[in-house]
Amino acid sequence: MIYQRVALIGLGLIASSMAHAIRRGGLAGEIIGTARSAETREIAREIGLCDRVVDTATEAVQGADLVVLCVPVGAMGGVAEEIAPHLSKGCTITDVGSVKKAVIDAVAPHLPENVHFIPGHPLAGTEHSGPRSGFAELFDNRWNILVPTPGTPPEATEKLRKLWEGMGANVEEMDPEHHDLVLAVTSHCPHLIAYTMVGVADDLRRVTDSEVIKYSAAGFRDFTRIAASDPTMWRDVFLNNKEATLEILGRFTEELFALQRAIRTGDGEQLFDYFTHTRAIRRGIIEAGQDTDAPDFGRGAKR
Amino acid sequence: MIYQRVALIGLGLIASSMAHAIRRGGLAGEIIGTARSAETREIAREIGLCDRVVDTATEAVQGADLVVLCVPVGAMGGVAEEIAPHLSKGCTITDVGSVKKAVIDAVAPHLPENVHFIPGHPLAGTEHSGPRSGFAELFDNRWNILVPTPGTPPEATEKLRKLWEGMGANVEEMDPEHHDLVLAVTSHCPHLIAYTMVGVADDLRRVTDSEVIKYSAAGFRDFTRIAASDPTMWRDVFLNNKEATLEILGRFTEELFALQRAIRTGDGEQLFDYFTHTRAIRRGIIEAGQDTDAPDFGRGAKR
Numbered sequence: 001m002i003y004q005r006v007a008l009i010g011l012g013l014i015a016s017s018m019a020h021a022i023r024r025g026g027l028a029g030e031i032i033g034t035a036r037s038a039e040t041r042e043i044a045r046e047i048g049l050c051d052r053v054v055d056t057a058t059e060a061v062q063g064a065d066l067v068v069l070c071v072p073v074g075a076m077g078g079v080a081e082e083i084a085p086h087l088s089k090g091c092t093i094t095d096v097g098s099v100k101k102a103v104i105d106a107v108a109p110h111l112p113e114n115v116h117f118i119p120g121h122p123l124a125g126t127e128h129s130g131p132r133s134g135f136a137e138l139f140d141n142r143w144n145i146l147v148p149t150p151g152t153p154p155e156a157t158e159k160l161r162k163l164w165e166g167m168g169a170n171v172e173e174m175d176p177e178h179h180d181l182v183l184a185v186t187s188h189c190p191h192l193i194a195y196t197m198v199g200v201a202d203d204l205r206r207v208t209d210s211e212v213i214k215y216s217a218a219g220f221r222d223f224t225r226i227a228a229s230d231p232t233m234w235r236d237v238f239l240n241n242k243e244a245t246l247e248i249l250g251r252f253t254e255e256l257f258a259l260q261r262a263i264r265t266g267d268g269e270q271l272f273d274y275f276t277h278t279r280a281i282r283r284g285i286i287e288a289g290q291d292t293d294a295p296d297f298g299r300g301a302k303r
Numbered sequence: 304m305i306y307q308r309v310a311l312i313g314l315g316l317i318a319s320s321m322a323h324a325i326r327r328g329g330l331a332g333e334i335i336g337t338a339r340s341a342e343t344r345e346i347a348r349e350i351g352l353c354d355r356v357v358d359t360a361t362e363a364v365q366g367a368d369l370v371v372l373c374v375p376v377g378a379m380g381g382v383a384e385e386i387a388p389h390l391s392k393g394c395t396i397t398d399v400g401s402v403k404k405a406v407i408d409a410v411a412p413h414l415p416e417n418v419h420f421i422p423g424h425p426l427a428g429t430e431h432s433g434p435r436s437g438f439a440e441l442f443d444n445r446w447n448i449l450v451p452t453p454g455t456p457p458e459a460t461e462k463l464r465k466l467w468e469g470m471g472a473n474v475e476e477m478d479p480e481h482h483d484l485v486l487a488v489t490s491h492c493p494h495l496i497a498y499t500m501v502g503v504a505d506d507l508r509r510v511t512d513s514e515v516i517k518y519s520a521a522g523f524r525d526f527t528r529i530a531a532s533d534p535t536m537w538r539d540v541f542l543n544n545k546e547a548t549l550e551i552l553g554r555f556t557e558e559l560f561a562l563q564r565a566i567r568t569g570d571g572e573q574l575f576d577y578f579t580h581t582r583a584i585r586r587g588i589i590e591a592g593q594d595t596d597a598p599d600f601g602r603g604a605k606r
Contacts, residue, residue, distance in 0.1 A: 074571075098521075123521040126598030127585070133598070142520050172517075182514050185504050187521035192566075193496055194522075196559045198581040200551065201488050203558075211485050213587040214475075217445050218401075218426040218490035221594045222497075222525050228585035231578035238566045238574055248503065249563055253556060255506075256499045260552055263495075263541045268377075271541055275534035278501040282430070282531035284516040291524045295429030295436070 002163045003066040004029045009057045009079055010070035011035040011044050012230070013125060014096045016134025018068065019049050021167035024136040028163075034060040035131070036071075044131045058086050066163070069095035069107070073236035077106030084110045092116045092156050098183060098233070100147045100176040102240035108149060116156040119147040121179065122169060123187070127228040140168035141289055147176050184244035188237055189252060192245070194223040195234075305466045306369040306395075307332045312360045312382055313373035314338040314347050315533070316428060317399045319437025321371065322352050324470035327439040331466075337363040338434070339374075347434045361389050369466070372398035372410070376539035380409030387413045395419045395459050401486060401536070403450045403479040405543035411452060419459040422450040424482065425472060426490070430531040443471035444592055450479050487547035491540055492555060495548070497526040498537070 006028040008015040015033065022028050033050035034057055035041050044053045054060050061067050061083045069076055076097060087093065093115055097103045100119050111117050124142040126133065144164040148157045161171045174182070201212045201220065212220065238245055262270040286293045309331040311318040318336065325331050336353035337360055338344050347356045357363050364370050364386045372379055379400060390396065396418055400406045403422050414420055427445035429436065447467040451460045464474045477485070504515045504523065515523065541548055565573040589596045 123518050125521070128598055135598075143518055145518075178509075182510050182518055183521060185507060185510050186515055186518045186523040189503075190500055190522040190526055192562060193500060193559070194525075195578055195581050196555060196562060197493055197496060198584055199577055200492075200554050200558050202581065202584055204488060204551075204554070206481075207485050207488050209584065209587065212489055212584065213591050213593065215426050215446055215448075215485055215489045216588045216591075216593050218428070218486060219493040219497075219529050220489040221588050222529055223493055224581075224585040224588055224594070225599075226522050226525055227578075227581045229578075231575050231582070234578050235571050235574040239569055239571050242566055242569075245566060246563060248507075249559070251503045251507070252499060253559065255503050256496070256552070256556065259495060259499060260549060263545055263548060266542055266545075268538050268542050271538040272534050274502055275498055275530075275532075275537050278498050278505065278527075278530045279534070281501055281505055281512065281515065282527040284512065285519045285524050285527055288516050290516065290519050291527070295431055295438075296528075 001029055002027050002159060002166060005064045006031050006066045006068065007060040007064035008033045008050065008068050008070055009060060009083070011040050011049065011131040012070060013129050013133045013138075014122060015068065015070035016044075016049055016131045017124075017136065017138035018070070018134075018167065020134055020136035021139055022163075025166040027166045028066075032060045032064065040131055047132065049131055049134070057083050061086050061088075063088055065091050066160070067091060067093045069093070069097070072232050073097040073099055073103060073240050076103050077110070080107040080110040084112060087112065087115050089114045090116075092118060092160055094118050094120045094160060096120060096122055098187065098237045099241040100179045104147070104149065104176055116152050117149045118152055118157055118160050119149070119176070120160070120164070121145045121147075121183070122164070124169075125229070127225050129230045137168065139164070142169050144169040144171050145179055146171060146173050147179055148173065180241050181244045181247075184241060184248045188241055188245050189248045191226050191229065191234060192238065192249065193252070194227040197223050198227040304332055305330050305462060305469060308367045309334050309369045309371065310363040310367035311336045311353065311371050311373055312363060312386070314343050314352065314434040315373060316432050316436045316441075317425060318371065318373035319347075319352055319434045320427075320439065320441035321373070321437070321470065323437055323439035324442055325466075328469040330469045331369070335363045335367065343434055350435065352434055352437075360386050364389050364391075366391055368394050369463070370394060370396045372396070372400070375535045376400045376402055376406060376543050379406050380413070383410040383413040387415060390415060390418050392417045393419075395421060395463055397421050397423045397463060399423060399425055401490065401540045402544040403482045407450070407452065407479055419455050420452045421455055421460055421463050422452070422479070423463070423467070424448045424450075424486070425467070427472075428532070430528050432533045440471065442467070445472055447472040447474050448482055449474060449476050450482055451476065483544050484547045487544060487551045491544055491548050492551045494529050494532065494537060495541065495552070496555070497530040500526050501530040
């Protein structure tokens with residue numbers, strides 16, 4: 001047991017997976033959960049997600065030695081303001097938001113000096129949302145990036161690291177600016193691009209939606225998985241990681257224009273070279289255990 | 304048994320999967336295979352992929368009542384020219400290329416009048432290539448688009464349709480221009496975009512390749528699967544479906560700029576609306592049986 005009482009604020013995919021993973025590892029004495037929506041709380045009670053589900057964040061944090069903010073990035077500041085006066089002295093507060101600089105700016109000013117704020121970001125997720133979507137294995141062999149704020153005692157960070165390792169994750173520390181840039185590349189821009197491509201397909205007059213759906217196995221469907229992620233979460237990501245996202249998108253369109261030009265001028269060599277060097281990254285990802293080598297990710301594999 | 308003797312020219316992922324699927328269904332009396340590379344032919348012999356593996360395309364088509372061109376789109380014309388004098392009278396010749404207009408332009412002029420040219424495109428694939436990558440289930444519940452050339456007798460098309468259905472596929476007919484546009488949307492542009500994003504990530508100075516690899520589970524890895532496909536094949540696709548690809552890329556960059564602008568100006572409503580309407584297509588794809596609803600495509604799912 002690492003923490004006595006863990007309070008999960010928000011009960012979506014990440015929080016519900018944390019509840020399962022914490023139980024699997026016997027990592028907390030008690031898990032308290034809350035969510036803004038009465039329906040979400042009702043489902044969480046029905047499926048026995050937490051030891052107790054309470055109606056307000058204020059109530060949830062009472063006596064908790066770990067508070068985890070699992071709400072959309074845009075809601076973090078408001079929740080922090082609400083719970084701040086009720087936090088136990090010496091408790092740790094963390095979050096699971098996909099951007100870090102904006103979360104720190106929104107949350108830190110509200111917090112009392114006698115708590116430890118250690119922002120975090122578990123790089124794990126699926127295209128599903130809500131309290132029923134969680135499962136204990138979500139974090140297994142995935143990375144959680146911790147971004148301790150200045151002045152945080154190392155032992156508080158160490159304890160949080162142990163919790164995440166107990167849930168199956170690997171833990172890395174990073175400063176918030178670098179986190180936001182790395183994530184713009186590995187997550188935010190890919191999502192925006194996937195959303196855009198799906199939007200274009202949906203919008204064409206000369207190709208029907210039913211054709212797009214029927215023939216999606218030719219590549220398109222891989223984009224639709226990430227373009228089906230939670231819209232509120234992603235809106236908040238882009239509004240709160242503007243700078244890094246726009247920088248990477250600028251690079252992306254520059255490269256895309258170069259390839260478009262190669263297509264227009266029939267420069268097969270440039271295309272071939274480009275398509276060859278991108279294969280190495282795929283191999284690296286598989287070797288690092290971050291994806292499966294089974295064809296089509298193993299979906300429907302009957303081999 | 305639908306054909307007496309099927310000749311597979313080229314022995315990559317599609318041809319090797321056809322060999323397995325034809326055997327599974329007992330659809331041909333004999334399967335003859337050939338490939339340009341001696342190494343590929345050697346592997347095919349070693350794993351017993353075909354009934355016979357021969358050294359040249361000319362030899363392979365002798366006495367075949369079905370010839371399937373499974374070479375890169377850019378090589379189709381040359382192969383057609385080579386085999387044309389050796390085709391049996393009344394045989395059917397088809398292909399599996401990802402573009403159709405350019406293949407017809409390259410192949411049709413070489414063919415004698417007494418054969419039936421019925422171009423085709425099975426919309427199935429994985430990120431793996433070569434004679435060892437094939438498996439019998441590749442076409443199950445996937446679409447094969449047939450593009451019969453003018454004057455093809457309906458019974459020849461019907462017979463080829465039966466072969467594909469016997470291999471597990473659904474069959475649709477389409478004209479070549481529409482095929483190329485539909486595929487630009489569902490396949491060619493998604494691939495180019497994925498290649499571009501992977502290229503950008505690979506090229507950044509401030510984010511290392513090892514960081515990209517480590518943190519790829521946050522979305523990026525879905526792009527790397529399709530960006531690991533065969534470079535020769537994809538070079539040929541873009542060189543041979545220039546018009547439709549550039550049209551769709553034009554639409555894509557237009558939309559991407561609109562979303563970039565929404566990020567820059569902080570227009571959360573526009574982002575949210577965009578991200579919401581793209582979810583419907585995902586649902587359609589899952590309902591149509593073209594993808595799995597399991598989280599992460601079911602990869603590593605231990606639930």
